[in-house]
Amino acid sequence: MNKNYLFLTILMLLLAVGTFFIPKKQLVKHERSPEKLLMDITQPSRYVTTDQVAKMIIEQDPTLELIDVRPADEYNKFTLPDAVNVPLKDILTPESQDNLGIEDMNAVFFSNDDIMADQAWVISRRMGYKNIYVMKGGLNCWIETIINPVEPPETAPETAFETYHFRKAAGIYFTGGNTVQTGDTGTKKAKVKVRRKKKEKAASGGC
Amino acid sequence: MGPLIPNEIITGDWNFVIAILIGIAFGFLLEASGFSSSRNLAGVFYGYNFVVLRVFFTAVIVAMAGLLYFDYFGWLDLSKIFILPTFLSPMILGAVIMGIGFVMGGFCPGTSFTAIAIGKMDAVFFVIGLFIGIFIFGESFPLFKDFFNSGSMGNVTLTDVTGIAAPWFAFGFTVVALAAFWVTAEIEKKVRKNTKEYKF
Amino acid sequence: MKKHKNNNGRPHYLNPYFGGVLLGLLVVITFYITGRGLGASGAVKSTVVTAVETFAPQHAENSPYYSKYIPEDKSPMNNWLVFESFGILIGGLLSGVIYGRIKKFRIEHGKHTTSSKRLIFAVLGGALFGFGSQFGRGCTSGAALVGSASFSFGGVIVMLGIFGTGYAVAWFFRKLWI
Structure with a gap:
């Protein structure tokens, strides 16, 4: 009897000690491995132009989700219509994460230029989120192209004029008819409809 | 990937069938281990029969290690299981009252069911007492409603409260349990020298 | 059907460690299937709530405690723990039959x-x-x-x-x- 119990005691101790050596899961299932991430970074397909964004806003594309990654005070001063504010420094919090990975939505990061937006994109891509984009040139480019488009010279091709007319019309749409010098368009700070991820529910139980 | 029903791998319609099956297994194990006898159960407090300690503690350490290994093998998502919520002061009070009730009544609810199944009248009276106790609680609830809800810490785990990782608790409980098994075997030997009956 | 009466008249029980291991595994399996653990007192509570609701429905609805356990469209007895506890009775009965411990009320x-x-x-x-x-x-x-x-x-x-x-x-x- 005693020898058996001794054996069982040691076995149980080994099992308990074994739990220490269970490795922490390195890669959460959906994370993007570093190698793949580097490949993604070199692709230009993550960029969307300010023209594309303007078009989506004007057409009220329901899949568009604009994410302003600048600090909150800048967001409050001026931002794109219906943009959500996820400051870059807070991007890893669960609340911020709720804005990513929503089914069928295309998230477009933007900042003043595109440096912060790019960083947000890389971080999010590493976590495995798909359907994420960066607005090339950021808000500075937005001002230059949409709000204050430059009239192309007479020798420019037809398409340049088309783009210019589109931009002028878009500019009027966004500013209500006044061309603006500074970034302070006083644009309607539209009520932001925030769609968040459905929270997965844990089991309930009791005594 | 478990848990199966919350992850909808098995539909919720099976819930009650599974409940009965699990209950049958539970009841069988309890009765087969001798928990259907109040004298066996009370033995843990008097040193003549430590079956409660052996079964209970073994189950806890096996389950602790089991949950951790199931999580490691990817069979069970530990973040999705129900963790009993902690209400510090009410739970302490409840546990103290239950402890007294245990020694007086010689049963706990689960074991009393198995004892009824094999014909123990004292278990029937114990369950009658359970009804009365819960009824009295329900009726007098407004008196201590605030206390009942006090001390809420949420569904916290030992790790959440102490910052110590789970394997330490699994290991710690295992060491204490194993030591207790050996020590109580000695205690039982001594106590049983003077008693003729110790297994009921 | 084992009837180990020759065990000095002492009833035959499973080795407690064996029973404990099985019980621990049962707990893990219960979590694996249902995401929750087993229990017993909850079933008695459900019975009390049902009884109060049957005999004094207004009182049950008004009570801050009972009312929490009265679901909208079904009986409080329609509850996982109640079914599980019913299973406990059956399991105990099964074991009692196999080990010959079913006797007249004592x-x-x-x-x-x-x-x-x-x-x-x-x-x-x-x-x-x-x-x-x-x-x-x-x-x-x-x-x-x-x-x-x-x-x-x-x-x-x-x-x-x-x-x-x-x-x-x-x-x-x-x-x-x-």
Whole structure:
């Protein structure tokens, strides 16, 4: 009897000690491995132009989700219509994460230029989120192209004029008819409809 | 990937069938281990029969290690299981009252069911007492409603409260349990020298 | 059908460690399938709620405690724990049949006490246990066993509380058992 119990005691101790050596899961299932991430970074397909964004806003594309990654005070001063504010420094919090990975939505990061937006994109891509984009040139480019488009010279091709007319019309749409010098368009700070991820529910139980 | 029903791998319609099956297994194990006898159960407090300690503690350490290994093998998502919520002061009070009730009544609810199944009248009276106790609680609830809800810490785990990782608790409980098994075997030997009956 | 009466008249039980291992595995499997653990006191609570609702529905609806457990469209008995507890009865019966422990109704009590005393204390003990189990959000099965196994802080507190108190007061009730 005693020898058996001794054996069982040691076995149980080994099992308990074994739990220490269970490795922490390195890669959460959906994370993007570093190698793949580097490949993604070199692709230009993550960029969307300010023209594309303007078009989506004007057409009220329901899949568009604009994410302003600048600090909150800048967001409050001026931002794109219906943009959500996820400051870059807070991007890893669960609340911020709720804005990513929503089914069928295309998230477009933007900042003043595109440096912060790019960083947000890389971080999010590493976590495995798909359907994420960066607005090339950021808000500075937005001002230059949409709000204050430059009239192309007479020798420019037809398409340049088309783009210019589109931009002028878009500019009027966004500013209500006044061309603006500074970034302070006083644009309607539209009520932001925030769609968040459905929270997965844990089991309930009791005594 | 478990848990199966919350992850909808098995539909919720099976819930009650599974409940009965699990209950049958539970009841069988309890009765087969001798928990259907109040004298066996009370033995843990008097040193003549430590079956409660052996079964209970073994189950806890096996389950602790089991949950951790199931999580490691990817069979069970530990973040999705129900963790009993902690209400510090009410739970302490409840546990103290239950402890007294245990020694007086010689049963706990689960074991009393198995004892009824094999014909123990004292278990029937114990369950009658359970009804009365819960009824009295329900009726007098407004008196201590605030206390009942006090001390809420949420569904916290030992790790959440102490910052110590789970394997330490699994290991710690295992060491204490194993030591207790050996020590109580000695205690039982001594106590049983003077008693003729110790297994009921 | 094993009837080990030749075991010095002592009933035959599973090796406790074996039973414990099986029970621990059962807890893990229960979590694996349902995401929750097993329990027992909850079923008695559901029965009390149902009884109060049947005989005094207004009172049940108005009560801050009972009303929480009265679902909109079904009976409070339509509840996982109730079914599981019913299974406990069946499992106990099964084991009793296999090991030959089903006999006519009997009252178990210590050598130095009487049947009637035992019954009185059974009811009192049950009442205390029932009362306490509501504060504890469970009993030894649901809170102590399953709670501790799942590393719940509350579960460990309840486990230590029940057994610690038991040891503390055991001496006062020794006449019931030894």
